[in-house]
Amino acid sequence: MTCALTYDLVVSWDAELTALTTCIAGPLFTRPEPRQAFADLVRALLADVPRKNSWQLADHIGHTTAHRFEHLLDRAKWDVNALRDEVRSYVIAHLGRADGVLIADDTSAIKKGQMSVGVADQYCGLTGQVENCQVMPMLTYASEAGQAFVNRRLYLPEAGAGDPQRRARAGVPEHVAFRTKPQLVIDMLAEELAAGTPFRYLCADTGYGRDPHLRAFCHERALGYVLAVPVDLPLVAVRGGVEPAGHVLDRLLALGRAGIGERRSCGTGTKGLRVYDWTALAVTVAGQAPAPGYVHTLLIRRSVSAPTEVEFFLAHVPAGTPVPGLIDAAGMRWKIEENNEHGKDLLGLTSYQVRKWTPWHRHVTIAMLALAFLAVMRAALSADADEAAGEGKDRSLLETPAG
Structure with a gap:
């Protein structure tokens, strides 16, 4: 069951967005001009703008130039x-679950030139081949209520990370050193632990699971964790020695x-x-x-x-953890x-022209x-629909004649 979109509902979302950006911008900025530019940029990113670069976003919001956003x-x-910490807090407050x-x-993000920070000829997950692109390890928080990004890193290829001229041109801080993509995820995990982010498992594809x-x-x-791993993951064989997982x-x-297990769903897709x-x-x-009290299970x-x-x-x-949960x-x-997908197609996550x-x-x-705002509004909409469905069921039970 879905909750019907009404004028009042959309107006309430607008009020929610204003309250959110006002609350965050207050301590973040000391002057009113960047506070307003920040609120305008968030609102513009949520709007139906074909190309979400600074100029088109500024034009949509009514600015004569892109200078405020720039x-x-x-x-x-x-x-x-x-x-970033405020985004995480907002996500956990509304979507967080144990x-x-x-x-x-x-x-x-595929790029045409060589001037953008982190750009290089490297593997691009978007196309499955080597492209001139930037690579961004991201961390999403997901629960039954919804999901949203809570952390991010920009990967600096080793050659660029060690080039003083490129670093200076891109404004890379001196303390930032080369880190592999799994190391960047470790850094983000450490930040989530320090922030008290509630989670049961880390999940990732083979690129991270193999590390x-x-x-x-x-x-x-x-x-x-429940990590995808390669077929050659080394396991201790039953009769001693080491064998790949594929064996x-x-x-x-x-x-x-009879030895292949059982048929189960792992969730709902499109x-x-x-x-x-x-x-x-x-x-x-x-x-x-494994950690004391923990075991490794191969799925x-x-x-x-x-x-x-x-x-x-x-x-x-x-x-003792049940397998269905894994x-x-x-x-x-x-x-x-x-x-x-939503970040790129709807919100301009990689449509920037910054370098x-x-x-x-x-x-x-x-x-x-x-x-995160969209995810929270969607979660609230689903909760309202579930509540309405529950009330309808209760009413139908009450209205059923006794006997």
Whole structure:
């Protein structure tokens, strides 16, 4: 059941947005001009503007030039990490749940020139090939209420990170050193732990699941995870030695269909329930012990329609954790892809024309706030619809004749 959109509802959203930007802008800016420019930019990003660069956003909001937005993103004095913290607090206040998950993934921005900070010929997840692009590791918070970005990093390729001229031209701070993408996710995880973000599992694709340092960080801090891992993940074999995860599947297949597990859904996608054949086995990862009281479980997911399409997940969870919850967590990973899609297509997440370090972080974080606002309004709409459905059910029961 969906809640009908009404004029009063849309007006209430407008009031909510004004209250949100006013509350955040108050302590963030010392002058009224950047406060207003900030509120205007958030509102413009949420509007139906074809190309969300500063000039078109300014034109939509009624500014004669883009100078106010350009000043806000570049020269104005304000703390973008304080805004990031406000975005996180807003998301957790409305979407936070004890069983929520953090999801790590990259998004990419394809560029034409070589002047933008972090741009290089590198793998682009958007096209699946090497492109001249920027790569942005992002962290999404997801629960049954909804999902939104809560943290972000810009990946600096090693060559650019070590080039003093490029760093100076892009305004990269001196303390920023080269970090791999998994290391950037570790940095963000540390920030979420310090902020008290409530989550049960970290979820990510194979690019992160294969990294032993990220897994070790979780083991050292007793953090649960359900990470996609490569077929060659080294496991301790039953008879000693080391074998790749793929050999486990080979042995199961040799047992016949009875050894392939059971058919379960891992959530709802755009085409309905996403159903796969799943197998779960206790495993020992070579050279990496779990946290005390935790175990490693290997999940094997096979496509129903194309059984040769197989994906492996490694779970690090407290002993005795039921497997269905791990399958649900494995299915949550796609939610960050939805954030990436909405952020780019609706909110101009990568439509910026900024080239330097500070403007990049400011634009992306303001876009994160716009996405968080949409996620919270959507969650409230769903809650209202569920409440209305419940009331309708109660009324129908009460109106049913006795006997």
